[in-house]
Amino acid sequence: MATQIVMDQTGDTRHEFDPDNAEALARAERRFRELTGAGFTAAYRTGPGEVTRIKSFDPTAQETLFYPRLVGG
Protein backbone atom coordinates (compact mmCIF):
# COMPACT_ATOMS: atom_id res chain seq x y z
CA MET A 1 0.00 0.00 0.00
CA ALA A 2 1.12 3.55 -0.74
CA THR A 3 0.06 6.60 1.24
CA GLN A 4 -0.62 10.23 0.52
CA ILE A 5 -0.30 12.34 3.66
CA VAL A 6 -2.01 15.71 3.58
CA MET A 7 -1.24 18.20 6.37
CA ASP A 8 -4.34 19.83 7.79
CA GLN A 9 -5.76 21.15 11.02
CA THR A 10 -6.28 17.65 12.38
CA GLY A 11 -2.53 17.05 12.08
CA ASP A 12 -2.77 15.12 8.84
CA THR A 13 -5.15 13.08 6.73
CA ARG A 14 -3.84 9.89 5.17
CA HIS A 15 -5.10 8.37 1.93
CA GLU A 16 -3.92 4.82 1.35
CA PHE A 17 -4.12 3.15 -2.03
CA ASP A 18 -2.91 0.05 -3.80
CA PRO A 19 -0.47 1.13 -6.53
CA ASP A 20 -1.20 -2.10 -8.40
CA ASN A 21 -4.86 -1.19 -8.68
CA ALA A 22 -5.32 0.99 -11.77
CA GLU A 23 -8.46 2.65 -10.48
CA ALA A 24 -6.92 3.48 -7.10
CA LEU A 25 -3.81 4.75 -8.83
CA ALA A 26 -5.89 7.05 -11.03
CA ARG A 27 -7.68 8.40 -7.96
CA ALA A 28 -4.33 9.03 -6.26
CA GLU A 29 -3.03 10.82 -9.33
CA ARG A 30 -6.16 12.96 -9.46
CA ARG A 31 -5.74 13.83 -5.78
CA PHE A 32 -2.11 14.74 -6.46
CA ARG A 33 -3.13 17.11 -9.24
CA GLU A 34 -5.91 18.69 -7.20
CA LEU A 35 -3.65 19.31 -4.22
CA THR A 36 -0.68 20.66 -6.16
CA GLY A 37 -3.10 22.72 -8.25
CA ALA A 38 -4.39 24.24 -5.04
CA GLY A 39 -0.87 25.25 -4.04
CA PHE A 40 0.23 22.29 -1.96
CA THR A 41 3.85 21.15 -2.22
CA ALA A 42 4.48 17.43 -2.65
CA ALA A 43 7.54 15.57 -1.42
CA TYR A 44 8.50 12.00 -0.74
CA ARG A 45 11.12 10.29 1.36
CA THR A 46 14.19 8.93 -0.34
CA GLY A 47 15.87 7.72 2.85
CA PRO A 48 15.84 8.34 6.59
CA GLY A 49 15.38 12.10 6.89
CA GLU A 50 15.98 12.65 3.17
CA VAL A 51 13.26 14.23 1.09
CA THR A 52 12.73 15.08 -2.56
CA ARG A 53 10.17 17.49 -3.95
CA ILE A 54 8.06 16.26 -6.83
CA LYS A 55 5.99 18.25 -9.28
CA SER A 56 4.35 15.36 -11.04
CA PHE A 57 2.72 12.22 -9.71
CA ASP A 58 5.14 9.38 -9.02
CA PRO A 59 3.31 6.03 -8.96
CA THR A 60 6.29 4.36 -7.29
CA ALA A 61 6.40 6.72 -4.27
CA GLN A 62 5.44 4.79 -1.16
CA GLU A 63 4.71 7.86 0.92
CA THR A 64 3.99 11.32 -0.45
CA LEU A 65 3.65 14.33 1.83
CA PHE A 66 1.62 17.42 0.95
CA TYR A 67 1.85 20.71 2.79
CA PRO A 68 -0.01 23.96 2.05
CA ARG A 69 1.53 26.91 0.23
CA LEU A 70 4.22 28.69 2.24
CA VAL A 71 3.76 32.32 3.19
CA GLY A 72 5.98 34.83 4.92
CA GLY A 73 5.14 34.91 8.61
Add this chain to the structure above:
Amino acid sequence: MIAAVWLRAPARARLHALRELYRRFFGENTPDARGRRLLAEWLSPAQHAQFEQHRYFDVIGCDTGKRYRIHYGTAANVHEIDDEGRAAMGWCFVPSGFLVPGDVMLAQKVALETDESAAIALANRFPPATHSEHFYRRPF
Protein backbone atom coordinates in the same frame (compact mmCIF):
# COMPACT_ATOMS: atom_id res chain seq x y z
CA MET B 1 -9.91 -7.24 42.86
CA ILE B 2 -9.39 -4.14 40.75
CA ALA B 3 -13.03 -3.20 41.21
CA ALA B 4 -12.70 -3.56 44.97
CA VAL B 5 -9.65 -1.31 45.07
CA TRP B 6 -11.37 1.12 42.73
CA LEU B 7 -14.48 1.36 44.92
CA ARG B 8 -12.42 1.86 48.07
CA ALA B 9 -10.50 4.74 46.54
CA PRO B 10 -11.72 8.19 47.53
CA ALA B 11 -13.92 9.92 44.98
CA ARG B 12 -11.22 12.51 44.38
CA ALA B 13 -8.63 9.85 43.54
CA ARG B 14 -11.07 8.13 41.18
CA LEU B 15 -11.77 11.39 39.43
CA HIS B 16 -8.04 12.03 39.11
CA ALA B 17 -7.48 8.55 37.64
CA LEU B 18 -10.29 9.03 35.16
CA ARG B 19 -8.91 12.38 34.08
CA GLU B 20 -5.46 10.87 33.59
CA LEU B 21 -6.90 8.01 31.54
CA TYR B 22 -8.85 10.46 29.39
CA ARG B 23 -5.78 12.65 28.92
CA ARG B 24 -3.58 9.72 27.91
CA PHE B 25 -6.11 8.22 25.54
CA PHE B 26 -7.15 11.39 23.75
CA GLY B 27 -3.75 13.06 24.09
CA GLU B 28 -2.32 10.55 21.62
CA ASN B 29 -4.93 11.48 19.04
CA THR B 30 -4.80 15.24 19.27
CA PRO B 31 -3.66 17.25 16.23
CA ASP B 32 -0.54 18.20 18.20
CA ALA B 33 0.36 14.58 18.87
CA ARG B 34 -0.31 13.59 15.26
CA GLY B 35 1.89 16.44 14.05
CA ARG B 36 4.72 15.39 16.34
CA ARG B 37 4.44 11.78 15.17
CA LEU B 38 4.55 12.82 11.52
CA LEU B 39 7.56 15.05 12.15
CA ALA B 40 9.37 12.25 13.98
CA GLU B 41 8.77 9.88 11.06
CA TRP B 42 10.37 12.27 8.58
CA LEU B 43 13.38 13.49 10.57
CA SER B 44 16.80 11.92 10.12
CA PRO B 45 18.05 9.99 13.16
CA ALA B 46 20.43 12.88 14.00
CA GLN B 47 17.67 15.47 13.69
CA HIS B 48 15.34 13.33 15.77
CA ALA B 49 17.91 12.94 18.54
CA GLN B 50 18.62 16.67 18.48
CA PHE B 51 14.92 17.47 18.66
CA GLU B 52 14.35 15.10 21.55
CA GLN B 53 17.16 16.72 23.50
CA HIS B 54 16.80 20.41 22.63
CA ARG B 55 13.33 20.95 21.10
CA TYR B 56 14.99 22.05 17.86
CA PHE B 57 16.82 20.44 14.96
CA ASP B 58 19.20 21.67 12.28
CA VAL B 59 18.80 21.42 8.51
CA ILE B 60 21.18 22.31 5.69
CA GLY B 61 19.87 24.56 2.95
CA CYS B 62 20.03 22.80 -0.39
CA ASP B 63 21.14 25.88 -2.36
CA THR B 64 23.64 27.65 -0.10
CA GLY B 65 24.72 24.92 2.32
CA LYS B 66 23.80 27.24 5.19
CA ARG B 67 22.65 25.74 8.45
CA TYR B 68 19.22 26.59 9.83
CA ARG B 69 17.82 25.73 13.21
CA ILE B 70 14.11 24.97 13.38
CA HIS B 71 12.69 25.43 16.87
CA TYR B 72 9.48 23.96 18.19
CA GLY B 73 6.77 26.46 17.28
CA THR B 74 4.57 27.84 14.59
CA ALA B 75 6.06 31.28 13.88
CA ALA B 76 9.39 33.08 14.04
CA ASN B 77 11.01 29.73 14.79
CA VAL B 78 13.71 29.40 12.09
CA HIS B 79 17.21 30.76 12.61
CA GLU B 80 20.16 30.84 10.29
CA ILE B 81 23.17 29.62 12.25
CA ASP B 82 26.67 30.98 11.67
CA ASP B 83 29.94 29.05 11.74
CA GLU B 84 30.24 29.58 15.47
CA GLY B 85 26.83 28.13 16.15
CA ARG B 86 25.12 31.45 16.87
CA ALA B 87 21.84 32.65 15.44
CA ALA B 88 22.75 35.10 12.69
CA MET B 89 19.29 35.85 11.33
CA GLY B 90 15.71 34.82 11.87
CA TRP B 91 13.47 33.77 9.00
CA CYS B 92 9.73 33.56 9.31
CA PHE B 93 7.81 31.47 6.80
CA VAL B 94 5.02 29.03 7.48
CA PRO B 95 2.53 26.90 5.59
CA SER B 96 -0.79 28.68 5.20
CA GLY B 97 -3.67 27.62 7.43
CA PHE B 98 -3.48 26.91 11.10
CA LEU B 99 -1.28 23.86 11.33
CA VAL B 100 0.16 22.34 14.48
CA PRO B 101 3.84 22.87 15.35
CA GLY B 102 5.00 19.45 14.12
CA ASP B 103 3.47 20.04 10.69
CA VAL B 104 4.85 23.58 10.45
CA MET B 105 8.35 22.39 11.36
CA LEU B 106 8.22 19.53 8.86
CA ALA B 107 7.10 21.86 6.06
CA GLN B 108 9.97 24.21 6.95
CA LYS B 109 12.46 21.33 6.89
CA VAL B 110 11.28 20.09 3.49
CA ALA B 111 11.28 23.63 2.09
CA LEU B 112 14.84 24.40 3.22
CA GLU B 113 16.22 21.03 2.18
CA THR B 114 14.59 20.98 -1.25
CA ASP B 115 13.87 24.59 -2.30
CA GLU B 116 15.81 26.87 0.04
CA SER B 117 15.92 29.90 -2.27
CA ALA B 118 12.15 29.99 -2.74
CA ALA B 119 11.53 29.62 0.99
CA ILE B 120 13.96 32.37 1.90
CA ALA B 121 12.63 34.63 -0.87
CA LEU B 122 9.16 34.69 0.65
CA ALA B 123 10.26 34.66 4.29
CA ASN B 124 10.25 37.72 6.51
CA ARG B 125 13.51 38.39 8.26
CA PHE B 126 13.74 39.18 11.94
CA PRO B 127 16.75 39.90 14.13
CA PRO B 128 17.73 36.90 16.22
CA ALA B 129 17.66 39.03 19.36
CA THR B 130 13.87 38.86 19.28
CA HIS B 131 14.04 35.12 19.55
CA SER B 132 12.67 34.01 22.86
CA GLU B 133 11.29 30.91 24.44
CA HIS B 134 8.10 32.94 24.87
CA PHE B 135 7.52 32.62 21.14
CA TYR B 136 7.08 28.92 21.43
CA ARG B 137 4.32 26.86 22.86
CA ARG B 138 5.37 24.26 25.36
CA PRO B 139 5.69 20.90 23.67
CA PHE B 140 4.80 17.50 25.04
